[in-house]
């Protein structure tokens with residue numbers, strides 16, 4: 001990996017003449033071949049200047065946190081609503097940010113009007129229509145898609161879901177093929193949680209990706225969500241990412257956050273910082289790690305508070321948008337990183 005900066009990225013520490021030098025940001029220290037992204041709330045991006053300024057100075061990519069989910073895009077059969085997704089994607093593009101699409105097929109995000117009692121043909125046709133319409137709309141504007149999300153159970157077997165029950169295991173290959181037909185240039189990812197370290201589930205994912213690739217299915221990358229807890233590191237994250245890369249796919253950290261058991265303390269913030277740094281180091285150690293994305297960048301709007309009672313403070317910035325030790329640790333890692341030798 002070279003230390004080159006990407007197009008449109010400022011020289012670290014250099015400001016327009018007559019101004020005080022700008023502090024380096026994550027965005028301008030990141031190697032050019034790795035995107036640094038954040039999951040975003042489109043309403044805050046459009047309406048909150050402080051949110052927007054931090055987002056655009058530290059990140060050169062965004063993942064719509066919810067705006068591309070199927071129930072939002074198609075609240076009723078045949079009625080699409082692109083308002084939120086169009087606005088977010090145009091804002092990101094206007095700010096020089098690449099967009100990572102999340103997510104086309106997720107058991108937890110199926111419109112209520114889709115019925116499991118439908119025939120196999122009808123279910124398959126509605127899924128294909130959703131995938132192809134959505135990918136076609138954003139062809140050339142979304143660089144990568146989570147085509148399938150969380151298709152595995154903890155034991156590494158395919159998760160029991162409406163799609164597995166209704167269509168059988170081939171729905172996964174079908175979804176990739178439909179997405180590829182709709183945008184042959186988009187990078188197509190399989191994304192999951194609990195797979196960033198070596199585990200039974202990660203082994204199952206490894207086998208699945210190997211099989212799909214052997215069948216010629218256009219799976220280009222594996223996304224490792226990485227919803228972590230301060231003080232608990234994944235088992236050999238670097239080795240795990242490397243074994244996937246050896247299958248010929250790209251890898252990406254797609255949803256990193258590190259929750260803290262409340263109350264927050266200095267020690268816990270440092271544990272959190274170490275884990276953020278650890279995951280960035282793992283990504284940068286793999287030449288085909290294409291992006292490093294955090295799931296929200298401010299504690300003010302992180303999903304953790306509502307989903308994990310007793311936990312919080314999972315992001316790089318606190319609720320007042322002050323940078324936390326975790327952000328300093330990422331900056332430090334970027335300044336001092338060792339360039340890996342290609343394996």
Ligand code: G3I
Nearest residue numbers: 065066069102103108109149193225227255295302303307
């Ligand atoms: O926007 C509505 C609001 O109008 C309504 O009043 C309120 C009442 O519940 O709900 C709001 O929508 C919520 C939405 O987040 C926006 O805040 C939904 O209920 C809530 O279910 C939704 O949660 C999202 C969750 O996925 C489910 O889609 C989280 O924000 C989002 O962070 C989370 O992201 C997932 C990834 O997609 C997949 N990987 C795991 C990750 C964390 O769970």
